[in-house]
Amino acid sequence: MLELIVYGVVLGSIIALGSIGLTLIWGITDLFNCAHGDQITVGAYIALLFVSLFSRIGFLQAKVGPFSFNWGVLLAFIPAIIISVGLAIFIEHWVYKPLRNTGAHFITSFIASVGVAWVLRGLIYMIWGAEFHFYTSGLRPMIFLPQGIKLRVDEIFIVIVAWAAVAAVYLFMSKAKMGKALRALADNPELARISGINTQRMIDWAWGLAGTLIAIAGVLYGIETQLRPEMGWIFLLPLFAAIILGGKGSITGALAGGLILGIAQQVSTAWLSPTYKPAVAFIIMILFLLFRPKGIFGKG
Amino acid sequence: MNTAAIAGILNFLVSFAIMASIYAIFTMGLNVHWGYTGLLNFGIAGFFALGAYTSALVTSPMPTGMMANYVKQAFGLNLPFLVGVAAAALISGLIALPVGLLTLRLNEGYLAIATLGIAESIRIFFNNESWLANGPQGLIGIPQPLCTLVPPGYYNYIYLVIVLIFLAAIYVALERGIRSPWGRVLRAIREDEVMSGANGKNVFFFKLQSLILGAMIMGIAGALYAHFSAAIQPGVFEPLFGTFIIWAMLTLGGTGNNKGAILGAFIVWALWSWSTFFILKIVPAGFQTRAPFIRYILIGLLLVVVVLKRPKGIIGEERHVSKF
C-alpha cells in the first residue's frame, strides 16, 4: 500500500505540474483551454529539436548526475520555454483576444481552443511523424527504497521540479505585485481596469506564465515517458479533473487535486485492473462536482 | 476514363455519403442538446458507443465453434436489424436518464466536464470487460440488413438508402418537434433559464427529456455505424475525438439549425476523408505517411476561422436570434 501511495505521489505531482498553467488561465480569462495538452506536446517537441541540435556539442552529452538525461536536455528547457511563451501569446492575440472582445460565450472560446489543439497536433504530426521519440537513449537508472519501493531517479527530479513550480507560482501570486494584479483580474476584470490595470497586458503576462509552465511540464513529461504527438491530448482529461477538484484558478488546489487523483488512481490498482485508473479519476471528479462543485479550495 | 475507375469513384462517394449521413444524425442529436436546450454535453461519444454496442449485441448471433474461442460476448440475440436499432435508441436513452439525474443540476461548464468523464468511463468499461463485448478487440461480423439482395460490391447502395431514410425521418420528426409547444419550451430554457423557471415550467424535467431524446438519436447513429462498418472496437469511441469532431460539425454548420447540423457534418467529413486523397497526390513520396495528418490542421483552422468570422456557423439559426 505504501508503495502505491508513493507511486501516486509521483503521478499526482506530474498531473499537478501540468495543471497549474491550465487553472491559471481558467481563473484569469475564463477560458477552459482545450489546446493546453497540445501546447505541452509542442513544448516537449521543441526541446527535442534543440536536444538533437545540441547533440553535436560534446560536453553537453554528459549525463546530469544520476539521471537518465544529459545536459543538452537541461539546456533545451530554455528555447522550449521561449517558444512556448511566444506561441501562447500568439494564439491569445489571434484567437482568444478577438473572441473576448466580441463578448463571445465561454463555450465559443472553448470550441476555438479545440481547433487550435488540432492545428498544433497536425503540425507536430507533419514535422515529426507519428513515431515515438526519446530525448536520450540508454537505461533509465532506478533507485531502490525500503519496503520494496522502486522509483526511477528521473521521477525524483520530476517531483522536486513540480513542487518547486507550485511553490514558486503560489508565492508569485500571493506576494508579487503582478501576481496580485492577476488575482484581482480574475476576481473582477472591470474593477481591475477601473483601478488603472491594463488588463490585456496582464492577460499576456498570464499566458507568459502559463507558457513557461507548459514547456516545463512538456519536457518533464517527455523525460518520464516518451514523445508522441498524442501525449498532451491524452494527458488533458486528468488535468481537467485535477483543476476541477482544486477549484477554479487555485494553484494549491491544482496540487491537491493532482495528488488526490494520482494517489487514488494508483491505490485503486490494488483492487481494480490498472486500465480502470482514468475511470477512477473521473468518478472522483464527478463525485466532487456533485457534492462540492466549487472544488477543494474554491471560493464560496 | 474506364468504367472501373468510375465505379471506384462512385463507391468512394457512396461510402462517404453513408458516413457523412451517420454523422449528420449524430450531429442532429447534439443539436437537440446544445442547439435547442443549451445543454453542454461533451459525453456524446459515449451514447454513440452505447448505441453501436447494443445493436451489435442484439442482432448478432452468439459465436459458435472456432469463433467462440476468439470472440466473447455477454449475449447475442440474433434479432432483426430494426430491433437492434430500436434497442440502441432505448439503451442510450435509458443510460441518459441516470446521467441526467446526476448531472443536469450542475452549472453548464461542469456539466460538460462531467459528461466527458462519463463517456470516457463508458469506453474504458467496454475496453476492460471482455465478457461483455470482447474487450479491446471489439466485435466483428456484425450483420448487415438486406445483404442478400445484391452482390457484396453493390451493398453500399442499399445501405445508403437505409441511412438516408433514417436521416430524413429524424430530420422531419425534429423539425416538427421543435416547432411544437414542447420545442418552444426547450428554446425558452436555453435563452433564459430563470425566466422559463418563473413561468412555472419544470426546467429540470424538460432538460431531462431533451437529454434523453438527443441520446436516443445518438444511439441510433451509433447503431447505423456499427452495421455499416460491421466491426467496432472501443478505440473508435474516444470521447476527445468522437465528441469534438461532432461539436465542430455543429458549430460549423450552425447551432440550433438541423440543416446546419447536416451541412456541417458533410463539410467536416468531406475535409476529413477527401483531404488525404488529394494531398497524397501532391506531396513528395517521402512525405506520404505524414500527409494524412494535414487534415487535423485543415479542420482546426476551419473551426477557428468560422468561430471568429461567423460565430453563428455557416447557416446560422433559423428565425430565432440566439444569445450564444
Added chain:
Amino acid sequence: MSILKVEKVVSGYEHMQILHQISLEVQEGQIVSLLGPNGAGKTTLLRVIFGILPLRQGKVYFKGEDISDIPPERMPRLGMCYVPQEENVFPSLTIQENLEMGAFILKAGCKPRMEEIYKLFPDLSNRRKSRAGELSGGMRQMLAIGRALMLNPQMLLLDEPSSGLSPLLVDIIFERIKKLNEAGVTIFLVEQNAQALQCADRAYILEGGEMKAEGSAREILKDEEIGRLYLGR
C-alpha cells in the same frame, strides 16, 4: 474653473439608447450630486464619463482635455478615480491587497498613502488581512472608497455609496465624503438618497435619460415640485 464637463452626451447599450443629450459641469473643489430614481441612467452616465461605455455623440472633458475616447485604465493616471455601486472590491484579495491594487500604477511604494487611508477609515486598519469578500456592506463600501483614494485623485466619481447601508452608516459615509472634499478632492456623487443634497454644493436631477433640473443643492432641496416628482417626497 470646471474640472469635469459633459457636453450633449448620447449613449446606451446595443439597441437601446439610454442617455439623451446629457450635459453637466463640475467645478473644482465642489461636491456635485446627481440624483434620480432607479433606471434614470445614472450609472450609465458614470460609465460613459469613465470611458467604460463608448459614447455615440457628445464630448467629455476633464481638466479641459477631451477624454471622450480614453479607456478607463488610463483615467486614474489623469487624476480621476471611480467607485462603482456594486462589485467594487476584489473579494478574494485582502483589505491590504485591495488597497495595493488601487495604487497599481505607481512604481514607487504605496505604504505611506495606505497608512493615511487606514487613518481615514480606522475600521479597515484592524482587519488588514481579512478577505474583502468576508466584509460587511459598510466596510466594503469604505474599502471601495479607500481603494479609489490610493492615488490621491483630484476627482472622485461615487455611485450610490449609501445604497444598502443602515441609516447610521449612511450618515458616517456622507460625513467622510464631506471630509474628503474638505481635503481638496472634487466629488461627483450619484445618489438616489436625497440626503446627498445636504453635503452637496450643486445638484442635477436625471430621469429617463434626460436632465430634468439643475441648481445649487439648497435650491433643489427647497423646490417642492422637484421633491415630489423625482425625489419621492
